[in-house]
Amino acid sequence: MTDTSTSGTDTHPSPTAPKRSFLTQLEIDTRLLGMIGAFVLVCLVFNVLTDGRFLTPRNIFNLTIQTVSVAIMATGMVFVIVTRHIDLSVGAMLATCSAAMAMTQTDILPKMLGLGLGHPLIPWITIAIGLLIGTVIGALQGWLVGYLTIPAFIVTLGGLLIWRNVAWYMTDGQTIGPLDETFRKFGGINGTLGETWSWVVGLIAVAMALWALWSSRRNKIGHGFPVKPVWAEAVVGLIIAAGILGFVAILNAYEVPTARLLREFKARGEAMPDGYTAAYGIPYSVLMLIAIAIAMTVMAKRTRLGRYIFATGGNPDAAELSGINTRLLTVKVFALMGALVALSAVVASARLTNHSNDIGTLDELRVIAAAVIGGTALAGGIGTIHGAILGALIMQSLQSGMAMVGVDAPLQNIVVGSVLVLAVWIDIVYRRRTGGK
Amino acid sequence: MTPLVELKNISLSFGGVRAVDNVSLDLYPGEVVGLLGHNGAGKSTLIKILAGAYQMDEGEIWIDGKKASIHSPRDARRHNIETIYQTLALADNLDAASNLFLGRELTNSIGLVDDAQMEAETRKIMARLNPNFKKINEPVSALSGGQRQSVAIARAVYFNAKILIMDEPTAALGVHESKMVADLIKELKAQGLGIFLISHDTREMLDLCDRVSVMKNGTLIGTEKVGDVTEDDILSMIIMGKARDVA
Numbered sequence: 001m002t003d004t005s006t007s008g009t010d011t012h013p014s015p016t017a018p019k020r021s022f023l024t025q026l027e028i029d030t031r032l033l034g035m036i037g038a039f040v041l042v043c044l045v046f047n048v049l050t051d052g053r054f055l056t057p058r059n060i061f062n063l064t065i066q067t068v069s070v071a072i073m074a075t076g077m078v079f080v081i082v083t084r085h086i087d088l089s090v091g092a093m094l095a096t097c098s099a100a101m102a103m104t105q106t107d108i109l110p111k112m113l114g115l116g117l118g119h120p121l122i123p124w125i126t127i128a129i130g131l132l133i134g135t136v137i138g139a140l141q142g143w144l145v146g147y148l149t150i151p152a153f154i155v156t157l158g159g160l161l162i163w164r165n166v167a168w169y170m171t172d173g174q175t176i177g178p179l180d181e182t183f184r185k186f187g188g189i190n191g192t193l194g195e196t197w198s199w200v201v202g203l204i205a206v207a208m209a210l211w212a213l214w215s216s217r218r219n220k221i222g223h224g225f226p227v228k229p230v231w232a233e234a235v236v237g238l239i240i241a242a243g244i245l246g247f248v249a250i251l252n253a254y255e256v257p258t259a260r261l262l263r264e265f266k267a268r269g270e271a272m273p274d275g276y277t278a279a280y281g282i283p284y285s286v287l288m289l290i291a292i293a294i295a296m297t298v299m300a301k302r303t304r305l306g307r308y309i310f311a312t313g314g315n316p317d318a319a320e321l322s323g324i325n326t327r328l329l330t331v332k333v334f335a336l337m338g339a340l341v342a343l344s345a346v347v348a349s350a351r352l353t354n355h356s357n358d359i360g361t362l363d364e365l366r367v368i369a370a371a372v373i374g375g376t377a378l379a380g381g382i383g384t385i386h387g388a389i390l391g392a393l394i395m396q397s398l399q400s401g402m403a404m405v406g407v408d409a410p411l412q413n414i415v416v417g418s419v420l421v422l423a424v425w426i427d428i429v430y431r432r433r434t435g436g437k
Numbered sequence: 438m439t440p441l442v443e444l445k446n447i448s449l450s451f452g453g454v455r456a457v458d459n460v461s462l463d464l465y466p467g468e469v470v471g472l473l474g475h476n477g478a479g480k481s482t483l484i485k486i487l488a489g490a491y492q493m494d495e496g497e498i499w500i501d502g503k504k505a506s507i508h509s510p511r512d513a514r515r516h517n518i519e520t521i522y523q524t525l526a527l528a529d530n531l532d533a534a535s536n537l538f539l540g541r542e543l544t545n546s547i548g549l550v551d552d553a554q555m556e557a558e559t560r561k562i563m564a565r566l567n568p569n570f571k572k573i574n575e576p577v578s579a580l581s582g583g584q585r586q587s588v589a590i591a592r593a594v595y596f597n598a599k600i601l602i603m604d605e606p607t608a609a610l611g612v613h614e615s616k617m618v619a620d621l622i623k624e625l626k627a628q629g630l631g632i633f634l635i636s637h638d639t640r641e642m643l644d645l646c647d648r649v650s651v652m653k654n655g656t657l658i659g660t661e662k663v664g665d666v667t668e669d670d671i672l673s674m675i676i677m678g679k680a681r682d683v684a
Contacts, residue, residue: 223557302549304542307531311539314528321490321526322540323511381530 031375031430035390042394046401054401057254061280063396064251065188068285069094069348070363071392074370075296076340078388079333081371082313084380085145085152087334089159090341091363093137095167097345101130102176102355105183123183130342137163138338139331146330160364168357177354187350191284195252198281202248205290206241213237251286252279285347289389292340296385309333313380369416370395373423377431395419439502441466441631442600447486447496456482457493458655464600464631469622470660471646472635473675479655480635484602487633488520489513500600511540519593520602526589529578533570533588534559536577537595562591566621583614590621601625601632607641619645639668639675653678 046054053059073090080087105126110117141159145152178184185191193201213233220227227233256278265272300306312319312326320326344363349355374391376383398419402412440463449457457479464470472480485491487498489510498505500516507513513520520526527536534555535542543558545551556573563570567587577585586606593601603622607615622645626632636642642649643663650660651674659680661670673679 219553223553225553225556298549302552304544304550307535307539307542307550311528311531311535314530315526318526318528318536319539321488321510321520321522323489323509323514324540381528 030434032384032387032390034430035374035387035394039390039394039397042397042401046397046405049405050401053404057250059400059404060250061189061254061283063393063400064286065283065351066400067389067392067396068188068283068289069344069351070366070370070396071289071389072292072340072344072347073337073363073367074374074388074392075292075385076337077367077371078296078374078376078383078385079300079309080152080337081368081376081378082380082383083309083330083333084313084316085330085333086368086378087141087152087156087159087337088364088368089141089156089163090337090344090367091360091365092160092163092167093134093338093341094345094348094360094363095357096137096163096170097130097134097342098349098355098359099167099170099176100133101126101183101342101345102179102349103170104129105180106176106178118181120182123180126180126183127342127346130345131339134338134340134342134345135335136338138341139335141338142331142334145334146327164361171355171357173357175354175356177352179349179353179355183346184350184353186285186288186346187353188283188285188347189280190350190353192251192280193282193284193287195279195281198248198252198279201282201287202245205244209240209244210237213240248282251283252281254280256280285351288343288347292343293385293389300385305329305332310381313382315381366392366395369420373420375427377427438465440464440499441468441501442487442633443497443499444483444487445497445499447483447493447498449482449486449491449493455655457486459496460652460655460657462650462657462660464633466599466631467626467629468648469626469632469634469646471642471649472633472652473637473639473642473649473671474652474658475675477654478652480652481604482655483652484520484604484633484635487513487600488518488602490520514541514596517597517599518602519596519598519600520604521586521589521593521606522604527577527585530576532576533563533573533580533591536588537562537592539592541596558595559591562595563587566591566594567617582609583611583617586610586614586618590618594625599630601630602635603632604635605637606634607636607638615641639671643668643671651675 043055073094077087077090105122106117109115109122109125110119115122137159141152141155144150144155192198213236217227217233258277261276261278262272298306300309308319308324308326308329311322312324312329316326319329345360348359352359370392371383371388372378372391373394374384374387374389376388395416398416399412402415407415442462442464444460444462447457447460448455460479460483462470462483472484474480482491486493487507489507489512492508498507500518505512505516507516507518510520528539531539534552537559538555543551543554545554559573563573567584570584570587572580572584577588580588586609590606606618606622610618619641622632622634634642634646646663648660648662649666649671651658651671653675658674658678661674
């Protein structure tokens with residue numbers, strides 16, 4: 001194999017090889033680029049329509065924290081849809097998890113077990129219980145789909161009714177709150193890193209991204225594969241670094257209102273210095289989403305489980321004949337979905353600061369739409385985590401942009417529904433053009 | 438010499454139909470045994486039992502003179518049985534390397550899938566089997582029938598199969614590619630592999646096989662050395678379901 005290691009790209013007989021365009025040299029996914037373009041377009045249009053109120057640090061901050069809950073679930077939905085299944089029950093499961101966690105932290109732990117309200121262990125035990133419930137419900141549905149071979153559509157359609165009303169039954173339909181103070185920090189505005197730590201996290205992220213780029217290049221060179229030119233590598237690295245630091249800068253530009261700062265100083269019994277300002281920075285919920293996105297991407301691309309998920313989606317028979325236990329795989333995929341729903345339930349209920357009976361209503365449709373707008377093919381086998389998150393962001397931008405412009409609520413949903421259909425049609429045309437399936 | 442594989446009195450029913458009815462076959466190292474018969478004669482079902490895709494109702498499988506229990510494709514792989522299916526069991530959305538190593542991915546020190554290493558191994562084996570194969574990084578849906586077949590064959594060769602099952606390996610291929618597969622079968626045979634070959638092409642079978650077994654309606658009609666029979670003999674066994682009269 002010394003021949004390919006020395007001659008590099010020359011082994012590719014493609015006649016167009018020497019005249020590669022700027023974008024192909026960067027090796028950036030054109031599909032991703034299209035989605036980012038659509039997102040930027042949406043933002044710019046709303047920014048004009050709202051006289052510049054859309055692209056303010058404050059609105060971008062709000063947009064991010066509103067997206068987190070759906071985006072977390074969308075990452076799990078990618079795996080479900082890739083394996084040719086669907087999960088219609090995520091919104092209802094979210095309600096059940098949220099109800100159970102609300103009861104655990106306001107009633108069971110402090111009163112029945114006598115920990116007392118505000119005990120430092122309460123939020124963590126609560127989240128652990130929520131995760132357990134979500135995972136078990138997901139695994140149960142996965143078992144029904146994988147081992148009893150009931151179509152996922154039916155299992156989760158039943159689940160939609162069941163878990164929505166299990167939540168109702170558990171809470172008697174009542175709103176439960178206020179939730180634990182530490183728990184509420186996962187909701188968004190009530191728990192942020194602050195300016196300094198946001199920069200620290202941003203710089204660590206840049207360092208990790210650059211290291212990942214570099215080690216992948218080194219690995220390719222080690223095996224004698226063609227690599228892109230150094231300048232292209234540098235451009236990609238620069239774009240990533242600018243993106244991360246730009247995002248941190250925007251979140252850091254959103255300053256905590258003076259009235260709120262005054263209240264905080266008063267609560268601590270201190271006087272606020274003159275001219276004191278503080279920025280929100282990165283919310284914990286966003287940090288959680290980023291961590292989940294990285295973990296799910298690594299799982300999709302670099303683990304056997306991920307490889308089997310995509311292989312099963314591409315050709316279930318081939319996966320089975322290759323010795324993959326596709327039934328157990330189905331259970332794992334749905335259990336993972338359930339665990340992510342539980343984390344979403346933490347974010348969603350913490351953001352509302354209480355559990356309400358209608359929490360997560362219609363989330364299943366938002367989540368599926370986010371995954372599909374993000375390029376996940378319902379036929380299975382194709383989908384990306386970053387695409388799904390971008391999809392969730394596009395949906396949320398449309399929704400809150402229209403709300404800011406003052407579009408009537410029914411019209412908002414009509415537009416979002418139309419965009420979903422349009423996005424899938426564009427995707428079909430794109431795949432046909434580029435020769436994919 | 439001990440047979441590489443002995444299938445003893447294998448039976449399997451689907452519903453009320455006996456898809457395979459009391460069939461016994463054996464295979465020696467360096468031998469190619471052909472399975473012939475109409476569609477639905479039970480050839481594919483029989484070899485899928487050996488490959489672990491189906492579970493037999495009755496019978497025994499002996500490998501290298503020892504009784505083997507094969508309940509899944511994983512078990513079959515443990516016995517160095519590799520299968521190349523008629524339907525080309527490839528995941529279309531994955532690239533050649535991912536397909537070649539599917540179910541047996543190479544991992545690095547922390548257990549993550551090592552794509553670069555797998556790609557390097559794939560390039561190595563492909564350089565040997567099909568030097569024209571360049572689309573290592575593209576989903577196999579972008580490949581031609583012959584290229585897809587070489588991925589499936591590479592899988593069998595890479596993992597040092599001792600027993601190779603080929604279900605209609607040339608069905609989807611052109612003339613040139615069929616010849617490549619035929620050459621490969623001869624090469625693997627010379628290396629001492631035992632090969633079960635299924636095909637509808639009687640002439641091809643007489644050319645490639647040492648012995649041929651004919652099945653009809655789930656039963657084994659007979660097994661003959663190719664030197665002893667003519668194409669007409671074989672055809673009459675397939676069509677009439679009668680064993681050749683030993684003169």
